[in-house]
Amino acid sequence: MAGSVGSENPIQRLVRGFREHPITEAAGRCTTSTRHVSKRAKARALDIGHPLVVLVRGSKQMAADAKTYWAEAGGHEKHKEWRDLVVFVFAVCAVAAGFQPYGVLLLIAVWAAAATYLGRDRPDPGKDPETDAHIARLQSAYNGLVPYLMDTHDPDERFKPGGGYRSGFTEWEFDEADRLVALKIEYSPFFKDGEADARAKVERALEGKIGQANEYLYDWDEEGNKLSVRILPPLPTGIPAQPWKVAEIEYVLGFTDPTSTARLIPVQLTGEPGGEVPVVELAPVVWRHGRFAAEPHLLVAGVLGSGKSNLLRSLAAQALGHGHLVTAVDAEHTGHFDEFTGRDGVIRVESAAAAALDLLDWVAAESGRRAERLRELGANDDTLIAELAKPLWVFVDELPALGEAASRAGLADPQDILADLMRAGRTTGITVVLSCRAERVGELRATVRNQAHARVGLGQLPPAASTALFGGTLEIGGPAVLPPGRGFARVGGGPVVRLQVPVAADVVGALPVLVGALVEDGDPAEEVGGLGEPEDE
Numbered sequence: 001m002a003g004s005v006g007s008e009n010p011i012q013r014l015v016r017g018f019r020e021h022p023i024t025e026a027a028g029r030c031t032t033s034t035r036h037v038s039k040r041a042k043a044r045a046l047d048i049g050h051p052l053v054v055l056v057r058g059s060k061q062m063a064a065d066a067k068t069y070w071a072e073a074g075g076h077e078k079h080k081e082w083r084d085l086v087v088f089v090f091a092v093c094a095v096a097a098g099f100q101p102y103g104v105l106l107l108i109a110v111w112a113a114a115a116t117y118l119g120r121d122r123p124d125p126g127k128d129p130e131t132d133a134h135i136a137r138l139q140s141a142y143n144g145l146v147p148y149l150m151d152t153h154d155p156d157e158r159f160k161p162g163g164g165y166r167s168g169f170t171e172w173e174f175d176e177a178d179r180l181v182a183l184k185i186e187y188s189p190f191f192k193d194g195e196a197d198a199r200a201k202v203e204r205a206l207e208g209k210i211g212q213a214n215e216y217l218y219d220w221d222e223e224g225n226k227l228s229v230r231i232l233p234p235l236p237t238g239i240p241a242q243p244w245k246v247a248e249i250e251y252v253l254g255f256t257d258p259t260s261t262a263r264l265i266p267v268q269l270t271g272e273p274g275g276e277v278p279v280v281e282l283a284p285v286v287w288r289h290g291r292f293a294a295e296p297h298l299l300v301a302g303v304l305g306s307g308k309s310n311l312l313r314s315l316a317a318q319a320l321g322h323g324h325l326v327t328a329v330d331a332e333h334t335g336h337f338d339e340f341t342g343r344d345g346v347i348r349v350e351s352a353a354a355a356a357l358d359l360l361d362w363v364a365a366e367s368g369r370r371a372e373r374l375r376e377l378g379a380n381d382d383t384l385i386a387e388l389a390k391p392l393w394v395f396v397d398e399l400p401a402l403g404e405a406a407s408r409a410g411l412a413d414p415q416d417i418l419a420d421l422m423r424a425g426r427t428t429g430i431t432v433v434l435s436c437r438a439e440r441v442g443e444l445r446a447t448v449r450n451q452a453h454a455r456v457g458l459g460q461l462p463p464a465a466s467t468a469l470f471g472g473t474l475e476i477g478g479p480a481v482l483p484p485g486r487g488f489a490r491v492g493g494g495p496v497v498r499l500q501v502p503v504a505a506d507v508v509g510a511l512p513v514l515v516g517a518l519v520e521d522g523d524p525a526e527e528v529g530g531l532g533e534p535e536d537e
């Protein structure tokens with residue numbers, strides 16, 4: 001700036017001096033605030049004077065109608081006679097009424113009623129009922145899509161240069177903050193919606209027009225040639241894991257939009273050191289767990305560093321908090337489960353392939369023992385069954401990595417063992433939680449993947465992974481990199497909802513209530529559910 005001041009000529013300097021003079025600045029401020037005040041006053045005056053405006057508008061309309069009637073009827077001799085008669089009768093009635101007690105008041109009331117009716121606010125039949133701001137935003141989105149969805153073979157020409165947004169968009173929704181939150185689009189049957197590239201172009205164009213900061217959920221209906229888009233503002237991040245106020249059988253996967261669930265729970269946020277801890281109400285994504293649960297197993301897929309292990313740790317802490325038993329396999333040797341080792345309720349945490357396979361074999365044997373004892377007990381004594389089949393959780397972080405390591409070591413495929421465990425898990429009270437990198441979802445066997453009915457996808461998933469997780473042609477769009485713990489979840493056949501997983505960075509330090517004390521002596525495996533002593537494998 002200094003350079004620009006130095007190169008000014010005397011006239012520019014004079015103008016700048018005048019502009020920056022305190023009096024000029026004060027006058028500018030005064031003008032701006034006066035403009036605001038006068039705008040507000042005008043709006044208020046219009047509000048208060050609205051009935052008067054309606055009366056005046058109605059009276060003008062009445063006068064105009066009367067004039068038209070007079071002029072039109074005057075053009076034809078027969079009509080003219082009839083008109084004169086009508087006016088005469090009307091005048092006589094009005095005068096007669098006026099001479100009655102309260103007659104003048106009655107005439108005024110009739111006039112006011114007629115004027116109010118004629119002057120009422122009526123939408124212009126040819127005008128788009130949307131506000132100008134909404135029209136501009138929708139039209140801009142439409143224009144952005146024209147190059148990608150235009151198709152000269154489309155008999156309906158839904159997308160064409162100069163076309164109106166109503167020809168391509170069938171539904172839209174703005175929220176109370178005037179944000180576009182949903183959009184339904186109908187496109188040409190010839191658009192190649194089966195091709196990921198073609199879909200991606202449409203998605204990126206839409207994001208460019210509506211805003212990159214949002215997150216998007218695209219639901220392509222290839223059969224109906226329709227695209228349904230949900231546009232979502234970012235969710236809150238950094239929610240610390242804590243004992244959640246939910247039912248005994250409920251596990252909090254994370255939090256979502258209040259519009260996606262029917263409930264809110266109190267959540268403590270991280271406060272300033274020494275200050276008060278703020279508590280807010282957030283909408284939880286809950287996974288119901290327990291014997292005979294509809295979705296007993298969970299699959300978490302995500303891109304590198306998207307927070308998969310964090311979610312597994314958060315669930316392990318919740319399971320321990322409910323007094324359940326936990327086993328974990330840390331296939332990539334990340335140490336994410338080390339702090340659970342030796343805690344009350346934690347049976348074993350393994351990372352080496354041989355030890356992990358040994359652990360899975362032990363769980364399989366435990367599953368068999370449970371199944372046998374449950375068969376003996378029959379379906380008669382539910383309380384006893386519930387007591388004996390203490391829920392046992394198996395966390396496998398990065399299952400494909402474990403499979404790879406096992407195959408290198410010439411060991412059995414862990415997916416075979418897990419598939420059997422998952423099949424029996426509903427009755428034996430064994431829950432399997434698996435994680436895997438998004439690009440390796442395809443390496444999971446159908447027998448494993450299809451039994452994990454609760455699904456979480458973290459980070460910006462490649463289309464193949466999100467299709468494998470959530471089915472159909474559902475795609476997640478928006479920023480290229482999402483914050484850790486951000487993704488989508490679907491529990492069973494429920495809707496796909498957005499998800500922000502809480503941070504479970506220091507579960508032992510932050511959640512001593514849940515994680516429990518270190519067990520000094522004894523083999524926790526021997527305490528398993530009382531359904532029989534684990535045998536040496």
Ligand SMILES: Nc1ncnc2c1ncn2[C@@H]1O[C@H](COP(=O)(O)OP(=O)(O)OP(=O)(O)O)[C@@H](O)[C@H]1O
Nearest residue numbers: 303304305306307308309310484485501502503505
């Ligand atoms: N929900 C979350 N909120 C905030 N930070 C998180 C969240 N989840 C994970 N993180 C942080 O992101 C980083 C990666 O987390 P994590 O190791 O759980 O990811 P990951 O997907 O398992 O990684 P990888 O793909 O390497 O196995 C860690 O520093 C972790 O503290």
